[in-house]
Amino acid sequence: MSPVLGITLLALALSSRTVAFIPIGGSGSTHVSITRTALLQKVKETCRAVVEASGHQFNPTGSSFEELVQACLGPAASGDVSAGMFRSALQEIYAQNGVVDLNHYFSAKHHFNSEAFLEGRGLITEGVASIKANVRNENFKAARATLGRVLHTLQDFYSHSNWVELGNTEPYINLIRPDLPLENLADVDTPTCSDCAGGTCANQILSNILKKKKLTSGYMGISSATKPQGKCSHGGTGDMTSEEVPRGGINKDDSHSGNAAFHKAAVNAAISASLQLLEDIRGAAGDHDFLRMMGIARSSVVCFVIDTTGSMSDDINQARSIAYKIIDTKKGTQDEPSEYILVPFNDPDFGPMIRTTDANVMKKEISKLKAKGGDDAPEMCFSGIQLALTGAPASSDIYVFTDAIAKDYDLKDTISALIRSTKSRVSFLITPISRRSRRSVSAASFDDYKDLALASGGQVIQVSKKELSQATDVILDTSTSALVTVLQRARNSKDETFPFVLDGSLKNITIYITGTSITFTLTNPAGVSQGQNEASGKLGTIQTVGNLRRVRLTDMQTGTWKIRVNSNQPYTLKVTGQSTITFVYDFVEPFQGPHPGYAVINGRPQAGQPAKLLVSVLGRKGPSSVTVGEIGLVTVSGSEVFNHGKISDMGNGDMLVTVDKVPEGEFVILLKGNDTVSNSLFQRQSTTQMSVSKVNIEAVIDSSVEPGQTFLLKFRVMTEGAGGTYSINVKNDKGFPMSFPPSLNLQTGQYANANLTITPPSNTPSGTDATLTISVRSPTSSDFNYAVLRLSVITKITDFHQPVCKVVSVQADDCPKHVLKCSPLRWELSANLTDGKGTGIKRITLQQGNGTLSYTSLSAPVVQATYSASCCSQIVEFIAVDEVGNVGRCYHSIVQSGGPPVLTLSLPLWLCLLVSTFMARP
Structure with a gap:
């Protein structure tokens, strides 16, 4: 049941947590190293095929993720291309691989323990069917999650069975071919092992089992030492059967003096088996969608959420115009969007979500938009944003065009949770009209939009309808590859100077200031300054439209810049650029057990504890081309509080960061270091705000549901804060019928259990992926936490015959x-x-x-x-x-x-x- 082949990096955690793999000692290979080897090899093979099919040569300049992605995207990727999405996709697969140990520790079939071969293959068969269906429907995140779990079970076969002891050096292809029988299995009455008093004998398999090529696996007993007479044990810590004759164990999870050769053979077979599985999925998906599943694509995604009510005619025309401009000017370049997404909304309708990689299809769809009805009422804006957040890839930029407040304000907690879960940025382009403002909109009606934009690292741009075309230049800025944030701050009203560092890798540096009654002065490292009234100065060009000031730098000096901003009104400041130097991150928490480690937190980190982060840094030529100096947490609003984290280097660009004192309120991550390529200092900032919570939610979905069937999800909630009645709210983006308790009575430090049921209609297409967001709020509304889960709807497959x-x-x-x-x-x-x-x-x-x-x-x-x-x-x-x-x-x-x-x-x-x-x- 331990991770294949090692006292590992696997982190086990509570049920709502996914697992991060962090090396903490031990020997041998692990699930992570096996999975990484197989994934990278299959990705390289697929990249080579795609590039060579286009008539070009596939020649990565080095072995780093960045250089692989650059070569994979071919000649169109002549500039900076980020490997952040690829790195994040790999981490998702590694994490879900480990979830099998967490959620199915006692399950023999999930690990091929106790001779559960037919049941184990059944899990693989069901999982592969789900992966293929999800890929067909472009639900790549769901496909990655299932892939990680299936790979774990498949890899365990080679460590937990006697496959390699039988002399096999190639994988057992029948495990991924359900149309082929599993043959020569040892029955329950057949003894399979000799006694091993020392516990670590070289080969315990009985000679007649070896001679007859009988397949067996070790029995695992966590709460009982009982096993069939004469059967092999799994062995190792936690297996009570290993003390019963025949003693010992046949697992090859770790390498020791007695099994080093078998351990190595199991590793090689597990890698080959993983490649088999990946090749099958690649064949079903096609090369391009296989690479999209792996996060290899140009990083920009154009996502529009557009109000189509009667007053929005001009806005729709402007959105159409900017979409056409992006398509026409960026087609065939490295900045050509990897995907186009469109979500219209009105009242009471919203959607459907239209997503395509074909620019002409998006042109056709956006040309169909027409404004009609609903002039005087708020709209279903949040419902449209929910569709975009669940459908778009993580870390996308989503642009909302509207001139009214949201009618479906009960979705605000759900949107907030989805923003934090996906790390996507939501910006609003608002063009309020006076008639609707008088009848339904107060001065503070757009505060919900401002809250969500700030939480995501987006912006609220308020302009007249005539000015909208000028404001949309910000969309052109962000629909680009390798976009990074150098600095983002928000203030209620203050005269403050903000320093920020520009490095030699940055290009197309742009500063955005949103607010009213603002003056600012920008100063470069040499002391040269430019004020807000100089439209074209020594440092850059300044464009003012509505409440937005956009500064495009022409001076690219490296070093510490400063911008002084003064206003008696709230304002935001954001500095962005293009660079392959970036980082991906997750908040994690430690867990104790046979294989202690760290678990990725699905929701807000727990209050009253140090914040821990797993940070992966990417440089222009891999992690070796950057040196990290500082990583810490910093508030975006109010007075700045920077806490330097304690950094532990875990190798391969991964670092475990511990921050003992967490800022109060919302905070982001700030990373500083040195780019060894240009020998210049750099800084990068995350955009998604986070805060701690005393509420904890445990919930997990790790199987699919058939159309028309009811899925039962058991979850539980606990608070370290004051007890009382906590409100429960659950939303799903497909509108499937659900039932759940509206509240739970919590006592401090004690979990309360609850059940949720969801029933996809019988006509739901196979491969549909529903996102469930469970949110829990305290009686005083002062504390809030969430869990975001995905449920795949898969029609049962009976056809396993290959063409x-x-x-x-x-x-x-x-x-x-x-x-x-x-x-x-x-x-x-x-x-x-x-x-x-x-x-x-x-x-x-x-x-x-x-x-x-x-x-x-x-x-x-x-x-x-x-x-x-x-x-x-x-x-x-x-x-x-x-x-x-x-x-x-x-x-x-x-x-x-x-x-x-x-x-x-x-x-x-x-x-x-x-x-x-x-x-x-x-």
């Missing part, structure tokens, strides 16, 4: 044996593809080969495929994917003996075996 390929003919007689004589001669292959027992072939894709692939109608019972290529390209592999994601492969080589191969891409043995099995099927 079948039969090569009909190969015409390659004219191809020579030697490389110098291959051109311009050609060869040709014909094959028939069928999916007679399944749901029908959906897609056929060329995977290897530089030739041309054509095929007849996919709706035909037999699809005839023809491949033609130069004799210089001697290998072809293409895949057929059916409607539920089963992947069949056609592979053929015309490499001739007696001469060197012309173009041969070597395949691992497991893939050759897979191809042979596939080709041999009738």
Whole structure:
């Protein structure tokens, strides 16, 4: 049950927590190292295929995440491209991998313990079906979560069974092929192990089990020492059966003198098995969506949430104009948005959310928007924002166009929780009209928007409808790659000087000041200044529109700059730029147990404790190209309080940061260091505000639900504050019917249990991902916490038959044996593809080969495929994917003996075996 192959970095925690992997000693390999190795290898393979298919060479300049992403995005990524999304995606997968140990510590099937082979494979089968369905629906975050859990169970097979003791060096492909039987399993009455008094014998498997190639796994007893007579134990700390004859254990979680060779063999098999699984998912998803699932895309996403009521005609036209401008000016460049998202809202309607990677599709959809009705009433603004926050990738910029207050204000806590969970920024472009202002809007009606914008690191830009086109330049600024925040502050009213550091990696540096009655002076490191009245000065250009002042620097001096801002009204200050030097982070908490570590907190950190963060720093050439000096917490509003954190370097750019004193109220993370490439100091700031809470919520969802079925979620709540009646509010972004208690009576320090049910309608499409937000508020409303969960709706799959390929003919007689004589001669292959027992072939894709692939109608019972290529390209592999994601492969080589191969891409043995099995099927 411990992480594969090591006293590890796995952190176990409470149920609403996900798990971070932080090395704390031990030996051998771990789930994290195995998963990392497999993911990076498969990502590199996929990147190479995509780049070379576009006619370019895949040549990363180094081994860092940043350089891999840069090379993967190809020639269009000629400038700065951030690897932050990729790094975050990896961390999500690692974390969910560890959740299996947390939530299923006693479950044999989740770890292939106690000979639960059929049940374990069932989990893998169900999980892979869920991953493929989620990817089809572009629910990549849900797919990553399930992928992490499935990989854990799959990897455990090689550590907890006797697969490698039987002499196997390749993975057991039947685990990911539910159409193939699990064979030669030891039954419950068959003894499998000899006694090991010392507990760490080299090989306890009985000779007759080895001879007959019987498959077994160790029994694990946490609360009982009982196991079937003669059976192997799992062994190690916590396994009570290991003291019962036959004593000892066969797990290869850790490497010691008795099992070092088996440990290494289990690691290698687990890596290969992980690659098998990833290749299957890649085939079903397609290369581009596989990379999107892994967070490899240009980092900018254009997301519009637009009010479509009658008074918004001009605003809609401006939003349409700016969308067209972004599409037209950035197409084909590194700043071309990786995705476009549109959410309209009115009263009482909102949505649907439209998301696409196709710029022309977005043009078409936004051209359909028309203003109608609802002139005098508040709108469903928060409902539209909720759809955007749950549908857009994490850390997105979302722009809301409206001229009215929100009608659905009961969603404010939900929006606040989603902002903190996704780390996305929400900005509002508000154009209030006098008639609606008189009838339904007071002077403070937009405060909710200001609160949410400030919490997310966004802005509230108030302009007249005539000025809106000028204000939208801020959207052009942020729809770019590698955007970072150098500084962000908010003040109610104050004359204050703000220092900030600019480094040599920064480009396109922009300063935003929002507020009224503002004067400011900007000063560079050399002492040269420019005031707010100099539209074009020595330091930059200043644009003023409505309550927004936008300063675009033309002076790019490195060092400490200062800006003095004076106003008797509230204002915000933000400094941004483009740079690959950035960081990703999570708040974590320690946990004690057999494998102590740190758990990522889903919600606000607990009050009364030091704040701990797991921070991953990215530099221009990896973490080695930056030196971190300070990491701490700083307030955005009010007087600044900076607390230097104690930094523990965990390797690979990961750091554990402990801040003993947490600022009161809302705070952000500030990081300072040195860029060794430019030899200049840098600073970066997180944008999402956070605060502590005395409320704790424990809840977890780690399985899917079928359409029409009711899902029961058990959760519990505790407070370290005053007892009383705490209000409970749960929202989901799909509008599924739910039931839950409206409140819980809490006593200090004691958990109260509750049940929630949610029922997706029977017509819900498979692959739908619902986001549930549980929020709990104290009786006085002074304290608030949340948990954000995801529930996948998956139709039960009964078709596990892969499409079948039969090569009909190969015409390659004219191809020579030697490389110098291959051109311009050609060869040709014909094959028939069928999916007679399944749901029908959906897609056929060329995977290897530089030739041309054509095929007849996919709706035909037999699809005839023809491949033609130069004799210089001697290998072809293409895949057929059916409607539920089963992947069949056609592979053929015309490499001739007696001469060197012309173009041969070597395949691992497991893939050759897979191809042979596939080709041999009738």
